[in-house]
Amino acid sequence: MKKKNNLKSLDQFVDEQYGRKGTPKRxxxxxxxxxxxxxxxxxxxxxxxxxxxxxxxxxxGTNKAYISRVxxxxxxxxxxxxxxxxxxxxxxxxxxxxxx
Numbered sequence: 675m676k677k678k679n680n681l682k683s684l685d686q687f688v689d690e691q692y693g694r695k696g697t698p699k700r701x702x703x704x705x706x707x708x709x710x711x712x713x714x715x716x717x718x719x720x721x722x723x724x725x726x727x728x729x730x731x732x733x734x735g736t737n738k739a740y741i742s743r744v745x746x747x748x749x750x751x752x753x754x755x756x757x758x759x760x761x762x763x764x765x766x767x768x769x770x771x772x773x774x
Contacts, residue, residue: 716745
């Protein structure tokens with residue numbers, strides 16, 4: 675008995691489920707993913723430093739609940755605040771880029 679190969683690439687799956695790039699549903703997915711990625715990157719860096727959310731918050735002058743909301747993508751974060759979290763709180767360097 676021969677098995678059917680029903681495997682799809684991630685790009686094929688996303689196109690089928692959310693539409694092609696430029697469609698409203700796909701644009702929302704990509705925007706949400708970028709926000710999720712930012713929170714995940716901050717959390718990963720904090721954990722690498724062996725810091726709690728409370729310790730990070732104290733170092734950058736905010737509170738634990740704010741750090742939690744940023745890491746869990748519940749809170750929009752201003753670039754100046756993001757810079758403070760990354761540079762003052764985590765001792766890193768924030769790099770932004772624009773691709774056209």
